[in-house]
Amino acid sequence: MADSAKPVFLVDAFSDPIVIRIDGRASFQNSACIHDFFNERIKEGKTRFVIDFQNCASMDSTFLGVIAGAGLQLRKLKPAGSLVLARVGTRNLELVRNLGLHRLVTVDAGETSIGAGQPGTALQCEARSELDSARLVLQAHENLVTTDAANMSKFQDVLSFLRTRVEQK
Template sequence: MTPPTHILVGTIGRVFWMRVDGRGTFQNSLQAKKALQRVMSHGVKDFVIDLERCPMMDSTFLGMLTGAALNLRESGGGTLSVLNANQRNLQLLTSLGLDHILDLDQDGKLWAEERRQACQALQHCAETNAECKEAQTEHVLAAHLALAGVSDANECRFHDVIEFLEKELEEHAVVQA
C-alpha cells in the first residue's frame, strides 16, 4: 500500500515553501493549489516546491504547478522554483516543457539560506481537498488544460483526457438540471 502524502507548507522570509512528502497526485493537488492561491492572494510572489521526498507526480499535479506558474506570470511576475526533483520528476517536467515556465534547480543553488530553515518552518497544509466529485473533476480539467496550453505536443498528449473530463462535467450538469 502506498503511504499517504503530506503537503507541508510554511513561509520563510519572503518565500512560500511547499514540500510534497509522498506522491504528487490528483488526490492532493487541489489542496496544494488552494494553499498556493491563498498566499498569492496575500501578495506573495516567490514560491518553492520542494520535491525531495516526492518520488513521482501525475499529470494533474504537474498541471496544477503549470497553472500556478502561469497565474504568477499573469499577475505581474514572481518565481516558482522546483527544488530537489529526482530524475523521474525532472524528466517529466522537461519533457512537458515546464522548464520554460518554472525555475528548475538542478544544481542545488536556489534559495540556499531558506533551505536551511525549511525543516523548522514547515507545517501540515490546512487546506482541504474537493468537497464533491464535480469540484474535483473541474480541478483535474483545469490542470490538464494548463498543461495542454504549454505546447502543441502537450495539447495532443492530453486531448483525450480533456475531452473525457469535459464530457463527464456535461453529463453531470444534465443530471443536475
C-alpha cells in the same frame, strides 16, 4: 519521508520565498490542497515560491498541471512572480521537461540546499465533490496544454472525457 499512502505537503507560508516540501506522492488525489494554497497566497500578494522535491516519490499530470497553473498565474503578475522547482531529481525532471514546465518555471535539478524557510505545517486537504475534482483535473490538464501546445496530443482523450463529465453534471 511520509508514508506514501499519506502524501504530505509541508509549507512555510511566512518565508520569502514561500517554501513547499513534498513528502510522498503528488497526484490528483491531493492536488486540490496545493492548488488552493497557491491561490490563497497569490491573493495575499505572495509572489515567490520554492517547491522542494527531494522527498517526492512520484507525481502525476494533474499535480504538474496545478504547478503549471500557479506558474501561469505568477507570470501574469506585474512584476512577474517566481516559482522554483528545487531538488527535482532525475525521474521527476524528465516528467517536468516532457510536459514543457521547464520553460514556465525555474528548475533546479541539483542537490543544493533550498536555503529558505523550514516547512513544518502540513497542508490539510479537504474532500471535494466528484464534480469539483473533475473540474480541477480538467483545469490542470488545460494548464499543461497552455504551457506547451504539444501536450494537446498527449491529453486530448483525458480532456475530452473530463469536459464531457463536467458538462453532464
